[in-house]
Amino acid sequence: MAFHSNESLKFITMLKIENLHARVEGREILKGLSLTVNAGEVHAIMGPNGAGKSTLGNVLSGREGYEVTAGTVTYNGIDLLALEPEERAAAGVFLAFQYPVEIPGVNNTYFLRAAFNAQRKGRGEKELDSMQFLKLVREKLKVMQISDELLHRAVNEGFSGGEKKRNEIFQMAVLEPQLAILDETDSGLDIDALKQVAQGVNALRSPARAFLMITHYQRLLDYVVPDFVHVLADGRIVESGDKSLALKLEEHGYVGIGEGASA
Amino acid sequence: MSQSAPLPLVESLLDAPLPGSGIAWLDAARRENREAFASGGLPDTRVEAWKYTALRALGQRSFAHGDSQAHTRIVDASTLTLPGIDGPKLVFVNGVFRADLSALDSLPAGLTLQPLSQALHGDAEPLRFALSWPAVVGHVREAGDAFAQINAASAGDGVVLRVAANTKVAVPVQLVFVGASAENVLAWHARNVIELGDDAELTLVEQHIANGEQGHLATLVSDIDLREGARLHHIILQNADIGANLIRRSSLHLQARAHARLHVLELGGALVRHDLRAELLGDGAQLDTRGVFMPHGRQHIDTQLAIRHQALNTTSSSNWRGVANDRARGVFRGAIVVAPGADGSDASLSNKNLLLSPSAEIDTKPELEIYADEVKAAHGATVGQLDERSLFYLRSRGIPQAEARALLTAAFCRAVLDDLPNETLREHLSALLIAHLPT
Numbered sequence: 201m202a203f204h205s206n207e208s209l210k211f212i213t214m215l216k217i218e219n220l221h222a223r224v225e226g227r228e229i230l231k232g233l234s235l236t237v238n239a240g241e242v243h244a245i246m247g248p249n250g251a252g253k254s255t256l257g258n259v260l261s262g263r264e265g266y267e268v269t270a271g272t273v274t275y276n277g278i279d280l281l282a283l284e285p286e287e288r289a290a291a292g293v294f295l296a297f298q299y300p301v302e303i304p305g306v307n308n309t310y311f312l313r314a315a316f317n318a319q320r321k322g323r324g325e326k327e328l329d330s331m332q333f334l335k336l337v338r339e340k341l342k343v344m345q346i347s348d349e350l351l352h353r354a355v356n357e358g359f360s361g362g363e364k365k366r367n368e369i370f371q372m373a374v375l376e377p378q379l380a381i382l383d384e385t386d387s388g389l390d391i392d393a394l395k396q397v398a399q400g401v402n403a404l405r406s407p408a409r410a411f412l413m414i415t416h417y418q419r420l421l422d423y424v425v426p427d428f429v430h431v432l433a434d435g436r437i438v439e440s441g442d443k444s445l446a447l448k449l450e451e452h453g454y455v456g457i458g459e460g461a462s463a
Numbered sequence: 464m465s466q467s468a469p470l471p472l473v474e475s476l477l478d479a480p481l482p483g484s485g486i487a488w489l490d491a492a493r494r495e496n497r498e499a500f501a502s503g504g505l506p507d508t509r510v511e512a513w514k515y516t517a518l519r520a521l522g523q524r525s526f527a528h529g530d531s532q533a534h535t536r537i538v539d540a541s542t543l544t545l546p547g548i549d550g551p552k553l554v555f556v557n558g559v560f561r562a563d564l565s566a567l568d569s570l571p572a573g574l575t576l577q578p579l580s581q582a583l584h585g586d587a588e589p590l591r592f593a594l595s596w597p598a599v600v601g602h603v604r605e606a607g608d609a610f611a612q613i614n615a616a617s618a619g620d621g622v623v624l625r626v627a628a629n630t631k632v633a634v635p636v637q638l639v640f641v642g643a644s645a646e647n648v649l650a651w652h653a654r655n656v657i658e659l660g661d662d663a664e665l666t667l668v669e670q671h672i673a674n675g676e677q678g679h680l681a682t683l684v685s686d687i688d689l690r691e692g693a694r695l696h697h698i699i700l701q702n703a704d705i706g707a708n709l710i711r712r713s714s715l716h717l718q719a720r721a722h723a724r725l726h727v728l729e730l731g732g733a734l735v736r737h738d739l740r741a742e743l744l745g746d747g748a749q750l751d752t753r754g755v756f757m758p759h760g761r762q763h764i765d766t767q768l769a770i771r772h773q774a775l776n777t778t779s780s781s782n783w784r785g786v787a788n789d790r791a792r793g794v795f796r797g798a799i800v801v802a803p804g805a806d807g808s809d810a811s812l813s814n815k816n817l818l819l820s821p822s823a824e825i826d827t828k829p830e831l832e833i834y835a836d837e838v839k840a841a842h843g844a845t846v847g848q849l850d851e852r853s854l855f856y857l858r859s860r861g862i863p864q865a866e867a868r869a870l871l872t873a874a875f876c877r878a879v880l881d882d883l884p885n886e887t888l889r890e891h892l893s894a895l896l897i898a899h900l901p902t
Binding site: 261262263264284285286288289290294295297300301303304305306311312314315316318319322354371375 | 850851852853855856857858859860861862863864866867870871873874875877878
């Protein structure tokens with residue numbers, strides 16, 4: 201892709217979700233969700249429990265068991281739903297898990313390099329050897345303010361909740377996705393850990409990268425200021441606005457939101 | 464166990480002449496064992512210890528005895544070396560000692576290492592107890608000892624290893640059993656006697672490797688005695704030919720404060736059986752076993768671990784992993800007995816297994832019998848598939864499905880190597896495990 205200037209990026213549509221319907225275990229969770237995300241934008245998806253927030257993240261990253269029954273998802277002009285999870289990753293989609301998985305016996309650095317090189321291979325780029333990769337990782341650690349002790353441990357094994365979430369952001373920093381989906385990355389974090397995670401996300405904001413932040417609380421948005429806030433309720437976006445919408449939700453809750461929008 | 468029509472296997476094994484030693488008690492023991500094998504025959508699946516390992520197909524096969532070319536068969540020397548291991552070495556090809564491939568010069572003081580065939584030329588009396596088995600007065604014979612009997616009758620060679628009291632052998636000792644292609648499909652046997660004196664220390668690497676395609680039947684019986692305070696680290700790497708039939712028994716006896724650590728990798732072979740028995744005879748004796756078995760294709764790998772706590776405050780911990788692919792079968796039995804009087808003992812056993820294919824099978828059976836007081840015991844066994852959440856996590860980071868599966872499987876088996884202190888060897892064994900994974 202040839203971008204002429206940072207400004208022009210602002211108006212390139214990266215992700216276009218149209219009338220998305222999805223089922224989990226036979227139950228319809230997403231019921232006609234539509235959303236457009238341009239490069240460089242940060243979108244917050246808020247909503248009550250059970251609205252379909254995590255389902256959206258899982259459908260976009262290709263998790264098995266999520267059946268799309270209608271609608272389309274176009275990512276950089278291609279049909280995202282036709283890709284395997286690893287192909288989506290290679291194409292630049294990253295999901296920061298709500299519950300990062302512990303993988304005993306797999307070293308964090310080894311795992312990251314395998315992922316990094318698999319993505320590069322998937323894009324037809326040259327793989328990095330372990331020395332080159334270590335150099336890159338050390339730079340990212342500095343930016344993320346994460347201790348290199350994390351590199352020597354097994355993936356997420358025995359990590360605290362905060363360490364797991366920081367590890368997700370660290371992986372994101374190394375893999376440099378174009379579209380980052382953060383699934384309740386703020387949940388379970390104390391205020392210091394939240395600030396650290398937010399600082400990491402802010403450091404990665406760029407005109408070429410878009411964020412979809414799925415969250416239940418407005419708290420994260422104090423530290424990562426979104427361009428748009430959407431309310432997801434009963435499987436659809438029922439209201440969209442700027443960051444002031446999040447404040448309104450914080451004050452009044454989800455009751456009554458989007459009622460006027462229901463068709 | 465029919466008496467009427469001997470199986471071709473039994474017939475062909477009995478066809479082998481007894482190795483004459485000229486030592487009256489040994490020749491008598493060999494004759495007795497031969498007779499016991501002739502009358503007892505092979506165990507069938509009604510015998511509990513052979514429930515999951517049927518010998519029907521093996522029983523119909525015949526094996527030639529004696530490889531007259533064993534002394535001169537060409538063996539790629541590089542297969543006899545292991546990274547991180549550089550010390551005395553004893554090599555056997557089709558059961559025959561090969562001085563030219565072994566390394567027995569400048570043995571450390573206090574270490575005796577020689578082939579049984581040579582040891583018997585000297586003072587054989589110290590070997591009498593071990594080699595008289597099972598003719599020892601009062602010894603109870605068990606059903607299913609057939610292979611130990613034919614081994615006792617027919618093994619003309621093997622390892623004699625002794626470490627003198629208070630001797631710490633700094634370099635690891637390597638024992639290599641090579642199955643080499645021959646003009647005939649062979650049966651060969653090896654009998655090993657290993658003794659560590661009081662407070663002696665040794666690292667022992669036992670390798671079973673293939674030299675070409677063969678399909679032989681090998682039996683190996685090892686007696687391993689650890690005197691008070693002795694410490695043994697025993698690494699067993701079984702990487703035999705995919706067609707090989709390998710039936711082994713390792714019996715450990717641990718006196719007070721003795722500590723044995725085992726790391727066992729079972730990778731090769733068609734029909735593989737390992738009876739690993741340990742008796743914790745002295746107070747405070749300690750045993751740690753770690754192992755992984757990875758049958759694929761149509762391999763059948765059976766490990767029978769039996770541990771008896773017989774003294775105060777004895778400890779055993781066992782951690783075994785199985786990975787079966789294709790139509791392979793893995794069998795694991797972990798039987799722990801804490802005998803009356805073994806108060807204050809601590810026994811733990813874990814066997815986790817992965818099935819990588821719907822046609823693969825793993826039978827696991829942990830057994831725990833406690834007859835003593837204040838015993839801590841834990842045991843568990845699982846059989847499952849790769850965790851879908853972990854797979855998706857790796858794929859969501861860009862790692863393709865096949866690679867993600869291999870990575871998780873490797874991590875699963877490598878856990879048994881975690882506490883192997885020789886890092887070079889650990890890395891090598893880890894790479895071997897990964898090389899055995901389906902691609």
